[in-house]
Each structure stands twice: as structure tokens, then as C-alpha cells.
Amino acid sequence: MPSSSAGIVTGLVTAALVTIGVLAHQASDGVPGDLGRTRATTSPAPGATKAPRDRRHPDALPAGSGTGERVVYSVDDDRVWLVGPGNGVRRTFGVSPGTVDPAPGVYTVTSRSNQVTGSDGVPIEHVVRFTGAEGVAVGFSAAVDGSTSKPDPDRRTGGIRESRADGDAMWEFATIGRQVVVVP
Incomplete structure (x- = not known):
């Protein structure tokens, strides 16, 4: 040739x-978040035992929750911190977890959806997925109707519900590849 x-x-x-x-x-x-399910790449630092770490300041960022820009999620306290450069907390807020919790560890945001229907049938927006557990996608979202009610305990759901305002903040902050640190 x-x-x-x-x-x-x-x-x-x-x-x-x-x-x-x-x-x-x-x-x-x-793609649904559980198909490309990520595993925790590392465990939280040894000091990250149980939040809140500071009883006088329950909104304080958990010690040992990593460094750099990241989302920190405490499973025990149902609280999220959006952490900017220099370990500065940009925002912290309470959440309503699904029935399936992610294991403590360090993850990255793997997919996002602007608007979908949640596994519980509720229309949701600003979905930020970072892992899967027990066959369901796990991530943050806000119900379009603003509800943050507790999920049906008989259904496996991985949605960690936020208010719409907190969901907007998460959507802006947690882009693909952003680190998510899950602490107990």
C-alpha cells in the first residue's frame, strides 16, 4: 500500500x-451509579472514629477526614461538610440517609444527573453519585418537592437526601472526580 x-x-x-x-x-x-461502582480507595485516618468530634461545636469538621477540597459525610451524624482549599468549610448541613449506608472510606464522584426519579419513586434533582452498596447506587440528591422524609425501611435505597438549597450547593461543588470522604 x-x-x-x-x-x-x-x-x-x-x-x-x-x-x-x-x-x-x-x-x-x-449509567446507573451501581454499575460502575467504585470502592473506597483508602480508609479514613485513624483519628476519624465517631463524629461529632467536638461536643461544643457539633458542626465542626471531623478530625482525620482528609485534606484538600472534598465532601465529608458522617454516617453516624447524618451530616455533610463541603470543604474548600486550606480545609475551610464552605457549608455544612444535615441530611436524611437512605436505608443503605456507604462503608467508611475515600471515594470520588463518579456520575451526576440533573433530574431523575429516585429508587423510592420520588422525583429528585442534582444527583451526585459516588459509590454503590448492597446493589444500589449511593449518592446525594434533593427531592424536587423539597421533602427530606425518612425512607421506607422495607426498601433498599442509597439516596442521601438534602434540602433543595443544600442540593444546589452540592451540585455546584461536587463535580465528577471530586473526593468524597465517608466517616463513621
């Missing part, structure tokens, strides 16, 4: 591979 034909074939193959990569990336945005 002449060298110009080989160059054309190489160019076509390269273009095809780039197109496949772009389509795969776009398709991954719509």
Missing part, C-alpha cells in the same frame, strides 16, 4: 477511536 493510503487509514482509525471514546464518555453519564 502506498504511504499516502496508509496515512489515510491511520487517520480514519484514529478518528474512529476518538469517536468511540467520546461516545463511551457520554454514555457513562447516564
